[in-house]
Amino acid sequence: MDDDITQTKIIMEFFTNNPNRDIQHPEVVDWVSEEWKKRTGKAFRDPDRQIRQLAQSGKLQKIEKGLYRYNPDFISNPELEDFSQSQKNEILERDNYRCVICGKGREYGVELHVDHIKPKDLGGKATVENGQTLCAQHNFKKKNYKQTETGKKMFIRLYELAKNIGDAETQSFCAEILEVFEKNGVNGHIKWER
The missing domain is CATH 1.10.10.10 (Winged helix-like DNA-binding domain superfamily/Winged helix DNA-binding domain)
Known part of the structure; x- marks a missing residue:
């Protein structure tokens, strides 16, 4: 051996x-x-x-x-795919120092991260266009799910909430988005019950 x-x-x-x-x-x-x-x-x-x-x-x-x-x-050269500090600053400023998913910023006591939209381990580059501001909670969720999975799950939750409280406008909005997921075969393993 x-x-x-x-x-x-x-x-x-x-x-x-x-x-x-x-x-x-x-x-x-x-x-x-x-x-x-x-x-x-x-x-x-x-x-x-x-x-x-x-x-x-x-x-x-x-x-x-x-x-x-x-x-x-x-x-x-994996280190070449990390954002430089100046890129991080530019992304944070562009996103108004708020999470692009929930809209929370430091004034809410959340920690902000600069995240690759297309992850590094999928070949995502360290460019300002491929960067986004996420709160720690949403960055953690994205690491556990692909971003499209996170998005689909978020719209399913919002659809269910709108359905439960009788908000037809939001329910219709979410349904349109979820139909796009289904039409294009994106994240078909995540089931959406109308």
Whole structure:
């Protein structure tokens, strides 16, 4: 057994041997679990978590839920994709120092973050156009869901609230937006009950 082998190295070995290819999560898990067992005689515990951590650290690109890619060119300079302080200042000023989702600013006691609209791990660039101001709460939610998922869930909640209080105008507005999601097949796994 190679004493230097780690579970992270096994995962990266798989991806570096398959560069620039969109790879479904099960293919990675099956290979790394089998390879780890061959090399160590032990079971690989929770490869899912380590794959996510590699994507979050910028070593892999998360293309969509359960689909990852290793792009050596993207990985070589991940620090280039961080916003500079002057870009952060410009984005905050453009967004009036308010979260673009809820409208809250520092006067509400919220912490503001400058966020990539298209995430870094999906190839998003550090440009002012790709930046937005989010409160800590909405930035955290976006990290757990793709932005379109967060948006669809927000409009479903607003639709339900408007329906419950009899606000037909807001209900109609939300329905129009949710129909666009459905018409274009965006986030079909999130169900909207009319």
